[in-house]
Amino acid sequence: MTPDVRDRDLPVAGPPEPLPGTPDAGTAGAPAVGEAVWARVTGLIERAEEVALACHVTPDGDALGSMLAVGAVLHGLGKRVAASFGDRIFAVPRLLRYLPHQDLLVPPGDFPEAPELLITFDSSTLERLGLLAANAERAREVVVVDHHPSNTGFGTVSLIDPGVAATAMLAEDLIYRLGGTLDRDIATCLYTGLVTDTGSFRHASTSPAAHLMAARLVATGLRTDEIARELWDRSPFGYLKVLAAALDRATLEDDLVWTFVSQVDRAAYGLPYDEVEGIIDVVRRTDEAEVAVILKEDDQGVWQVSTRSKGAVDVGAVCTALGGGGHHNAAGYTSPHGVEQTMADFRALLPRKA
Structure with a gap:
């Protein structure tokens, strides 16, 4: 019972x-x-x-x-x-x-x-x-x-x-x-x-x-x-391959680290969109970065943006300004643009280091 x-x-x-x-x-x-x-x-x-x-x-x-x-x-x-x-x-x-x-x-x-x-x-x-x-x-x-x-x-x-x-x-x-x-x-x-x-x-x-x-x-x-x-402890093998590709293209810009996962990345291994949610938690571990961002292309070809902060930056405010929302340290939004324009829009609103 x-x-x-x-x-x-x-x-x-x-x-x-x-x-x-x-x-x-x-x-x-x-x-x-x-x-x-x-x-x-x-x-x-x-x-x-x-x-x-x-x-x-x-x-x-x-x-x-x-x-x-x-x-x-x-x-x-x-x-x-x-x-x-x-x-x-x-x-x-x-x-x-x-x-x-x-x-x-x-x-x-x-x-x-x-x-x-x-x-x-x-x-x-x-x-x-x-x-x-x-x-x-x-x-x-x-x-x-x-x-x-x-x-x-x-x-x-x-x-x-x-x-x-x-x-x-x-x-x-x-x-x-x-x-x-x-x-x-x-x-x-x-x-x-x-x-x-x-x-x-x-x-x-x-x-x-x-x-x-x-x-x-x-x-x-x-x-x-x-x-x-x-x-947290289960993933198909394809996740490891997609994670490796995302980490290989990860970019560090001052106190920002970011990467992306495309439809093509996932399709190569038959990986569903919801399987890539946890990649942000790997990227955010970067010591040199205060803010982490991952762009994930969904099955409709739209980029879903996930962001994380270690506390000094309010990513919730940034994402809200871009049409999304969330919390001070974790937030997201949907972008109608490609990778480069999406990141340019995000950078433009990100508070600069003093």
Whole structure:
């Protein structure tokens, strides 16, 4: 039998209490989401017979994990649930195919056209919903659950807290407020969101609250070693070849290191686009560089730009100015241009060394 987290000496019966002497969240010493907002969200959910859930295109662990965890709880409460993401090629990234509750997923074409209630996860803009942006515009109520500072507040209700390390932390809070409990499958979804967005607890966003949440999730009996292996320790052989090509062409310019992966690179080894996500984490290790950038050409021939900073440069501000968004140390955007023009546009906005 799966251990019930309620049997453990961990604070999971309701929303976790803040640590003594620390704020709940946010940066101003007060919760970023007030009780009135939480009450409105839970009220909307309680009154709805069907709840539509959406996360951003090309979902990562935080987006998909948070959505599936909340979806499973809503289904258990007797709600009709349809969960999706708006990619033209609708497929869960290979790295995340171990996640439970994927039976809740429907392709964009089967998603409710004008939902009574739509909840989005980890999407900072309407455009990040891809094909589902039009469905969101027709929805009666749109609850935006997110932690990106660059969020545009596109919904009718904003459940946004830039002070938490992952959207999964807000999803966990929502689950408790709905009267839900954690089991191993739901915890696996939430843990995936937490561990991916904290970089396995290495990023500066990792807080005491994040570690306490991890303890609650691990207490359900989930296998952290198996999750880690799926996320970081598995790749097809072709990945090594594409990684080698990307590293061979890596360029160091003052405190910027950058490279790119083209469709041609991937096609030579039959490597899907989502397999190259981790290359940025290799490139960013460069001691001489403060900022790392990788351009990845997707299956439609569009360049997706991922950026990382070691702290001195706000790449989130740069990417937001270029039509994307993200966090201070990790952000991205989509470029309609080729490699040279894309990098020229990025350099033009990058703060120069004093």
